[in-house]
Amino acid sequence: MTQEVTKASNSLPFFQGMEEKQVDAKNRVGIPGLFRSLLPEGDADRVIVVRGLKPNTFFLEVWPLATWAVLTERVLSIAEPEKRHTIFRGYISQGRECKVDPQGRLVIPPFYREWAKIGETVTWVGGGEMMELWAKEVFEQGDRDTLNLAYAVYQELTLGVGLVSNPGNETKNS
Numbered sequence: 001m002t003q004e005v006t007k008a009s010n011s012l013p014f015f016q017g018m019e020e021k022q023v024d025a026k027n028r029v030g031i032p033g034l035f036r037s038l039l040p041e042g043d044a045d046r047v048i049v050v051r052g053l054k055p056n057t058f059f060l061e062v063w064p065l066a067t068w069a070v071l072t073e074r075v076l077s078i079a080e081p082e083k084r085h086t087i088f089r090g091y092i093s094q095g096r097e098c099k100v101d102p103q104g105r106l107v108i109p110p111f112y113r114e115w116a117k118i119g120e121t122v123t124w125v126g127g128g129e130m131m132e133l134w135a136k137e138v139f140e141q142g143d144r145d146t147l148n149l150a151y152a153v154y155q156e157l158t159l160g161v162g163l164v165s166n167p168g169n170e171t172k173n174s
Contacts, residue, residue: 012066012067012070012129013038013039013040013067013129014038014126014128015038015126015129016126016128017032017034017125017126018124018125018126019032019034019123020121020122020123021124023108023118023119023120023122024105026107027107027108028101028107028108029106029108029122030105031047031062031100031124031131032124033104035126035131036100036104038064039064039100040065040066043065044100045101046098046100047062047064047065047097047098047106048062048063048064048065048095048096048097048098049061049062049095049098049108049109049112049133050063050091050092050094050095050096051094051115052116057142058115058116058117058135059132059133059134059138059139060108060112061127061131061132062106062130062131062132062133063129063130067129067130068095071129075088075091076088096109096112108133116133116135116138117135117137117138118133118135119135119136119137121135121136122134122135122136123139123140125139
């Protein structure tokens with residue numbers, strides 16, 4: 001059985017799913033095959049690695065070059081100079097281009113590896129337009145809270161369209 005790959009409507013890749021991988025002795029970690037297949041052909045050998053922006057959470061974001069370029073353009077087009085400087089200095093300027101070898105492995109730069117607390121095992125998570133790279137232990141610690149929050153949003157989105165039932169608020173038809 002083949003798994004269909006998702007592309008965003010604007011032809012930029014859209015990453016979803018999750019997979020664990022081992023970090024080897026040279027600090028290389030393989031990008032999951034499904035994620036690798038979404039990297040644009042001319043840019044599949046390079047990605048941008050940057051610290052994740054979610055407050056008090058330690059993970060890395062791994063961006064395809066083309067998607068990072070679109071994001072950078074959007075940041076540079078912010079009209080308010082203070083906001084533009086803040087997001088550029090606090091996020092865009094910290095992105096680092098990293099090579100992906102022919103086997104689909106990425107060397108995690110030491111600063112990023114230490115900041116994200118990455119050890120022997122990582123969890124890759126599809127983050128929509130980018131990939132998230134987590135230390136397995138850090139991901140597991142925060143995953144339950146994230147699932148609970150996601151469930152609350154899911155309920156808000158689906159109750160009105162009949163995708164799920166709400167046993168506590170059922171009404172009887174007379």
